[in-house]
Amino acid sequence: MVRQDPYSCNRCKAYMCPFMLFIDGGRRFQCGFCNCVNEVPVQYFQHLDHMGRRVDVYERPELSLGSYEFAATLDYCRNNKPPNPPAYIFMIDVSYNNIKSGLVKLICEELKSLLERLPKEEGAESSAIRVGFVTYNKILHFYNVKSALAQPQMMVVSDVADMFVPLLDGFLVSFQESRAVINNLLSQIPDMYADTNESETVFAPVIQAGVEALKAAECSGKLFVFHSSLPTAEAPGKLKNRDDRKLVNTEKEKTLFQSQRGVYEQLTKECVSQGCCVDLFLFPNQYVDLATMGDIPTHTGGSVYKYSNFQVQTDGQHFLSDLRRDVEKSIGFDAIMRVRTNTGFRATDFFGAIYMNTTTDVEMAAVDCDKAVTVEFKHDDTLSEEAGALIQCAVLYTSVSGQRRLRVHNLSLNCSSQLSELYKSCETDALINFFAKSAYHAILSQPVRTVREILVRQTAHMLACYRKNCATPSAASQLILPDAMKVFPVYMNSLMKTPVLVGSTELSTDDRAFHRLSIMSMGVEESQVLLYPQLIPVHSMDVACDSIPAAVRCSEERLSDTGVFLLENGQSMFLWLGQACPPDLIQSLFNVPSMAHLSSDTTTLPELDNAHSRKLQSIICAISQQRCKSMKMVIVKQKDRSEMLFRQLLVEDKGLYGGTSYLEFLCSVHREIRQLLS
Structure with a gap:
């Protein structure tokens, strides 16, 4: 925690950070965001070492760290008075x-x-x-x-x-x-x-x-x-x-x-x-x-x-x-966030549990550890490969003790004129988080059918651009995906089958609204598992291993009559039991001799003193600790009526309420790509 207010650029108001450049013996600095030259306030001036560097650079977090926080002065408080505790x-x-x-x-x-x-x-x-x-x-x-x-x-x-x-x-x-x-x-x-x-x-x-x-x-x-x-x-x-x-x-x-x-x-x-x-x-x-x-x-x-x-x-x-x-x-309260960039690009849209009264200030009555804000940037001008793209996010908030604070995050990103480098560096999970939020925002003003069509076109356009400009020549019948985006189509297909976008009269209106509101403030990890749930085979797990077993593809093809699978998406958790599941495994997990003795309305998993039970309990505990909300356990027997709830989360298959399988979606996207390239 830095206890004094660090200086900021007179022109763009960015807070000083590792991106600034000291000149004139350390008496002035050049802002990394707008490149203008500022005088260093005399109270912050320190002697330079024999190499011309400030001797206090590693003592001041704002000069050496990408993220830091400091106590704000009264200028940043309402009516110039310290806030009361919340x-x-x-x-x-x-x-x-x-x-x-x-x-x-x-x-x-x-x-x-x-x-x-x-x-x-x-x-x-x-x-x-x-x-x-x-x-x-x-x-x-x-x-x-x-x-x-x-x-x-x-x-x-x-x-x-x-x-x-x-x-x-x-x-x-x-x-x-x-x-x-x-x-x-x-x-x-x-x-x-x-x-x-x-x-x-x-x-x-x-x-x-x-x-x-x-x-x-x-x-x-x-x-x-x-x-x-x-x-x-x-x-x-x-x-x-x-x-x-x-x-x-x-x-x-x-x-x-x-x-x-x-x-x-x-x-x-x-x-x-x-x-x-x-x-x-x-x-x-x-x-x-x-x-x-x-x-x-x-x-x-x-x-x-x-x-x-x-x-x-x-x-x-x-x-x-x-x-x-x-x-x-x-949690922090009464927060205001501003995102600054260097020249060449700018923040244009914001998604999250926020309120926008102006185009630049993001207001949050509170901000907690479970919320995320997704920011869209528009590329206006040529960016220097040498200087890179600089982003600063500054959040002013009141702590739980009633102290006004300013938290600053600084990020420097590499720039490249090569399109192939862009595709190679793509963060698919972050990209699908953005697409989900922008689509869910768009349905407030556009028909759901139109939003789905736009998503398909955008997917096809990105992949067609890669094929045309980056991929090695190949037969038109072959679908080419960038290495970093190989799972992007399966995410996109899952997004189009969510309750918000699937457009089915069988789904509750409140459930659809709840799903939309939930994802608007989700972070990348949370939205990733919601769109593509984890399907974990329990019957074949190594009970002596401490880690969570590797998940398999989320499809009915991966299920087996003799298997037990745990499925979770951050909001729901299912334990699916195949109808030919071995009695000794049922005994180990439920303390009953066979599936026939297991009631259809069983909702709890007993904690038993055996290796299989302890391992499954540890997996559930580890997953629960990673999630923002608790998940109610639903135990599903193969071919029971409740199995429908489980199967609708097998996102690579055809949707129960509409929506194509992953394979069918790939084929439709491929047709769009061929039309764009023809």
Whole structure:
């Protein structure tokens, strides 16, 4: 951590980094981005060694490292004042369904221990984050949990059309100081609403209440909203059921993915302005208009979690794993990001859990370790092979302790005038991440059929360009792929068979919207496994080896009647059992003598004291640690009805809801290439 504010270029405002060049005895520097010459501020000037180099170059991270961070001055703070530590507000839907399912009790019991593990600064004894609690159905209940109270106090706001916070002192408190009162409240909440018959809920006023609370406390923060139904109560943001699957594969299909404007659009702006991130935990039994409800989390750096037809017994641990990670993970608030480049190219588009009020500033109410921003650059001019392409990403944010900081990443990329070098250096996983996000953005304004056609044309164009300019001459009937892009067509075909782009009336509108919102903020590794799942043979694994067995191609051809396969894509996990699976393997994994003794609704994998069980458990644990969300285990027997869910993830095969096999897609792309070259 550099404790002083490093100097920046007077012209392009880039922060100084290893790309700058000192001249005139170290008294001036030439900016690596815009090439202009700047005076070195006298407070930063150091003596030079006998070689003319600054003697402090390795003592100052911004002069020697590609990535570094420093504490920002008051100039970078709102109203030139240091920010207050952020707050977490837990907002629990206590309508009939959530009470009867046991969800409210589950949440309250978990929070008693989870609040002990709020994020804190490295080396700090306790977290500086303050916490607050709201329950709601069609009205809102705020709780005073001030440490001096013997019992928590409830205040009700029934006028949801004009939302306000009825108390300031005692609403946002330190958990350490108010532990007894908070635990008392969490024990009382399930009983307070045990006899409720209220099924109508509000949603927009809940978010509004959280924003108003953070405004009053003059801090940023996060809202954890636990919600289960379409908000139909009379209130701002009331939603109607617009799930019309007759629109699929028509010009109006895009409306299914669009958020309803008005209240929600304004709320998003207010959230970003206040540094208020929203995480939405949804427990729907029917349509909830996820395209609208998920829009605020998506634009405030938040996450959406969805547990359809939630049951505490089968889904409880899956949900609690997500909640624990979400509360504990590293996070920064009230962030602004700017991307700078040297001359010749520029950043033109941004995709992620972000908000763009201008064309240059990327605003994020929060940014956490699970989010990624994908940036598209436009090549405007000739780039120097000698100087290369320089990129700087600077993120200003507030830490969990309330310190304003600036994190800077600098990257220098080689440039080449040879097209073959470009293809040789292609990062296929990053490329498909970009294509997925740009396609999912395009469907808000274009028919899905058009977006699919564009993806095929772009794939064919890239491969035709390679064949024409880089590949050795060969027969027209032969398909030539660059070495670095050999798996690109299989990724692209998988993308076109995702719920968003496949265009099937059999798929839930909310599931399609959820998939779209999820991938918009994904990093490269996460999107790669979502588009091409891992299929791991378990029956042939070496139980003495510590590593995860090598995955096989994601196709039905790789399955065998005598095999057991683990399949995961970062969101779902299946254990597939062939109908002729050896009884001794079934015994080792499930502690039953044969497949016939295994119930079709088995959802858990027992931990047994044998080599096969321990190895499989270690594989599942290792994979789970790599993923951003927990995955519920689904055990599938060959030829069972539930096998359809498993088979739709075998992405090299023909899609169950439409979409070609990998081989058919290659043939169609090859035809396009031949037309382009003819």
